[in-house]
Amino acid sequence: MNDFKHTRPWRGAVSKIALCALLLTSFAACSKPDKPKELLEIEALWQDPATRQVKDIPGAKTYYEESRKFRYDAQDAYNEGEVELSREYAIYSKLRYRTALAIAKQFQAKERLDAANAKVGTLNPELTAANQERNKLNDEVGALERELAVAKRKKADEDRRKAALAKSGSGSSGSDDAAKTKMVDDKIRQVEAARNSAMAVNAQENAAATYNRANNQLNSIKMMRASSPINHDMIMNTADAAIRDFQRAAQEAQPGYKEQVAKQDPAARRAALMTTAQAIFGAENVQQEGIGIRIVAPGSFPTGSSSMTSTGSRYLEALVKLAKDYDEFSITIEGFTSRGDATENLSLSQLRARAAEDAMVKAGIKKSRIETKGQGQERIRYPDNRSRNERVEVIFRR
Amino acid sequence: MEGTQRRVWMALAMIFVIGVSSTAIASAASRYKEQITAFRGELKTQAEADTGGLAADDLLQVANWLDESEKLLAEGKTDEAGYRLKRAEYGLDLTRALVAASQIAGKADEQEKAYAEVQGQIGKLNKEIEQLQARKAELQKEINTYR
Numbered sequence: 001m002n003d004f005k006h007t008r009p010w011r012g013a014v015s016k017i018a019l020c021a022l023l024l025t026s027f028a029a030c031s032k033p034d035k036p037k038e039l040l041e042i043e044a045l046w047q048d049p050a051t052r053q054v055k056d057i058p059g060a061k062t063y064y065e066e067s068r069k070f071r072y073d074a075q076d077a078y079n080e081g082e083v084e085l086s087r088e089y090a091i092y093s094k095l096r097y098r099t100a101l102a103i104a105k106q107f108q109a110k111e112r113l114d115a116a117n118a119k120v121g122t123l124n125p126e127l128t129a130a131n132q133e134r135n136k137l138n139d140e141v142g143a144l145e146r147e148l149a150v151a152k153r154k155k156a157d158e159d160r161r162k163a164a165l166a167k168s169g170s171g172s173s174g175s176d177d178a179a180k181t182k183m184v185d186d187k188i189r190q191v192e193a194a195r196n197s198a199m200a201v202n203a204q205e206n207a208a209a210t211y212n213r214a215n216n217q218l219n220s221i222k223m224m225r226a227s228s229p230i231n232h233d234m235i236m237n238t239a240d241a242a243i244r245d246f247q248r249a250a251q252e253a254q255p256g257y258k259e260q261v262a263k264q265d266p267a268a269r270r271a272a273l274m275t276t277a278q279a280i281f282g283a284e285n286v287q288q289e290g291i292g293i294r295i296v297a298p299g300s301f302p303t304g305s306s307s308m309t310s311t312g313s314r315y316l317e318a319l320v321k322l323a324k325d326y327d328e329f330s331i332t333i334e335g336f337t338s339r340g341d342a343t344e345n346l347s348l349s350q351l352r353a354r355a356a357e358d359a360m361v362k363a364g365i366k367k368s369r370i371e372t373k374g375q376g377q378e379r380i381r382y383p384d385n386r387s388r389n390e391r392v393e394v395i396f397r398r
Numbered sequence: 399m400e401g402t403q404r405r406v407w408m409a410l411a412m413i414f415v416i417g418v419s420s421t422a423i424a425s426a427a428s429r430y431k432e433q434i435t436a437f438r439g440e441l442k443t444q445a446e447a448d449t450g451g452l453a454a455d456d457l458l459q460v461a462n463w464l465d466e467s468e469k470l471l472a473e474g475k476t477d478e479a480g481y482r483l484k485r486a487e488y489g490l491d492l493t494r495a496l497v498a499a500s501q502i503a504g505k506a507d508e509q510e511k512a513y514a515e516v517q518g519q520i521g522k523l524n525k526e527i528e529q530l531q532a533r534k535a536e537l538q539k540e541i542n543t544y545r
Contacts (some may be wrong), residue, residue, distance in 0.1 A: 063491075088481050095488035102495035109502035116509035123516045130523035137530035144537035151544035 025197060033083055038090035039074050045073060045097060055102045057107050063100035088095070118157045157168065161229060169391035180232040187239040191218050193245035203249040206256030214245030263328050266291070266398050273326050273396055280318045292332075292397040295319065296381065298388040312392075316356060319394055320363040329396040332371045333357055338389040339377050350374025356392045426476050427436050430483055434464055434471075437486050450504070453496040460489035 037044075045051055046068075055064040164177075193216060198204075205212040217238050224235050263269060266296035268291060277295050278288040285296040297319070300312030308316065323331055335353030337345040353372035361367050382388040441464070445457050467482035 088484075091485055092488055095485065095492055099488070099492040099495050102492060102499050105499040106495065108504055109499055109506050113502055113506035113509055116506055116513055118507060119513045120516060123513065123520065127516055127520055127523070130520050130527065134523050134526050134530065137527060137534060141530055141533050141537065144534060146542065148537055148541050148544075151541055155544055 020251050025116040032078075032081065033076060036083055036087040036088045036090060038094065039078055042071050042074065042090045042097070044092045044095070046210050051097070054097075054104050057100075057104040059107065060103040063096045063103065067096035067100060069093075070096060089363060090184045109315075139198065154339040157229065160211075180385075181230060184230065184232055184239075186237045187236055188218075188221055188225065191239050191242045191246070194243045194250075198246045198250040199254065201250050201253040201257040202260060203246075203253035205253075207249040207252035210245055210249035210252055214242045214249055217242035217245065269326065269328070269398060273322065273329070276325070277322060278394075279316070280322075289395065292395045294393055294395045295322075296391060296393045298382065298387065298391045300356075300392055301352055303387065303390055304348065306348060306355045308355065316359050317363075319356075320360055320365060322359060323369070326398075327369075329369075329398045330371070331360070331365070332373065332395040332397065333360075334373045334375050334393045334395070336375050336379060336381070336389060336391050336393065338386045339380065342376060346376035348374075348376055349376045352390075352392055356394070405476065426480070427471055430476070430479050433483055433487075434468055437464055437483070437490060440490050444490065444497055448493070448497045448500070450500045452500040453493040456489060456493045456496065460486050460493065463489060497538055 032356060055061050070089045070093035074086045074093060077083075077089055078086035123167060195215065197208075198211055198214070221235050221238050221242065224231055224238070270288070273293050274286060277293060281295055282295070283353070285298065287294045287296075297312060297315035300308055300315055302309055323329070333353045333356045335349035335351065335356070337349050337352075339345075350372070351374070353374055357367075357370050357372050377389075380389055381391070435509070441457060441460055444453065448454065448457065463482045463486040467479045467486065468477035470476075470482060
């Protein structure tokens with residue numbers, strides 16, 4: 001019993017110590033590490049009522065919700081003692097929250113942009129209208145300024161005329177004017193004479209540009225002469241220029257006129273054509289027939305064909321040149337063949353004449369000048385040389 | 399005999415588990431590397447678009463996270479590298495939104511400026527119109543004196 005009493009206080013002390021140790025251990029087990037600053041930050045952020053307003057912005061809601069979820073994850077991780085994971089989630093939460101905020105800013109900026117666009121849109125019609133009004137007034141003012149200038153000039157002319165009239169009663173200005181007007185009239189007659197000279201060489205056709213310019217000047221002179229008061233100096237200057245131009249037109253027209261004159265003599269033209277044709281085709285192939293010159297192109301086609309030989313093509317080129325140089329002549333093309341079937345040859349000769357006509361038209365000769373005939377085998381020109389009879393003959397008439 | 403067989407199966411199963419998990423780790427690492435490359439490209443694009451420099455700090459932070467992620471991958475710390483990449487991904491979302499907000503705000507500023515300019519132009523035109531109207535009246539009056 002004594003032993004028991006003696007040992008009892010020791011046992012109590014041990015129990016107390018064990019109890020304390022147990023309490024300390026359990027306290028230590030229950031105590032948590034400090035919250036990471038990222039979590040504290042995000043908690044403070046979520047205390048702010050303004051934070052919740054972000055979720056109402058279109059497009060920001062998703063990020064807002066994600067941020068909230070990460071905040072809870074961070075909280076849970078911390079509660080489970082996983083501090084690093086808690087920090088990570090807190091960082092995500094903050095990034096998502098800031099993204100939501102940036103989208104809210106986008107939204108606000110967009111609203112501002114739309115408002116500004118709308119305002120500019122309302123002003124544009126006003127700007128256009130003001131521009132139009134300004135331009136219209138500018139035009140009106142310009143027209144009025146011109147009108148005023150004309151009115152002022154007329155008034156000045158009127159004043160001068162009145163002053164001249166007033167003077168004419170006492171001075172010699174009236175007789176000066178009359179003398180000048182007489183000079184003008186004389187000059188106009190000179191211009192008309194120059195025009196007649198130009199017309200005499202058909203300058204209106206052979207030197208049309210120069211003649212027309214001079215003629216326009218003459219018309220202007222006549223108009224100026226008819227107006228009042230007469231601007232003598234201007235008329236005299238213009239008349240001199242018109243005379244010069246008519247004279248120049250007459251000179252320019254000379255070569256063409258000479259050619260025209262030459263063309264007016266048919267016999268001389270026929271003689272010239274004859275000479276030229278003989279030089280090309282040989283005298284034996286060129287004959288005069290009344291008012292016509294007949295040119296024979298022997299061997300222009302192969303037997304039985306209406307396609308020209310190379311000789312035929314060369315003849316045709318020469319015929320085209322003659323037709324161009326003697327463009328006042330009408331042209332008759334006659335086709336011929338050597339002997340054979342009369343009906344077939346008549347048809348073939350017509351085809352040959354037409355082939356020659358087509359070639360000439362292609363080369364630029366007017367179709368209206370040309371007539372074609374098929375003579376068949378009727379006129380055998382070369383009894384001893386069959387191939388030379390395969391030919392066309394062309395008659396230039398005037 | 400039965401015990402030996404069980405042990406062989408156990409060993410095979412373990413080898414399979416180790417093989418599968420190491421393959422998974424390797425594929426995660428290569429996926430992260432691809433992501434890093436893609437994020438760097440995106441980072442460059444955004445840095446070019448951020449003419450106002452509004453997202454400059456965040457872009458720098460994203461660049462750091464990508465560097466860290468690369469380093470962790472090299473050290474074989476795949477999970478940590480994944481966390482950094484997640485930060486970088488969210489960081490890029492943020493910078494994209496910041497750059498866009500800054501661009502829209504810039505356009506809004508321009509339009510507001512244009513509005514003010516148009517207002518000024520209209521004022522100037524109205525003044526011109528007034529002057530022209532006065533000149534027109536004056537000219538008409540003068541012309542009438544010649545009629």
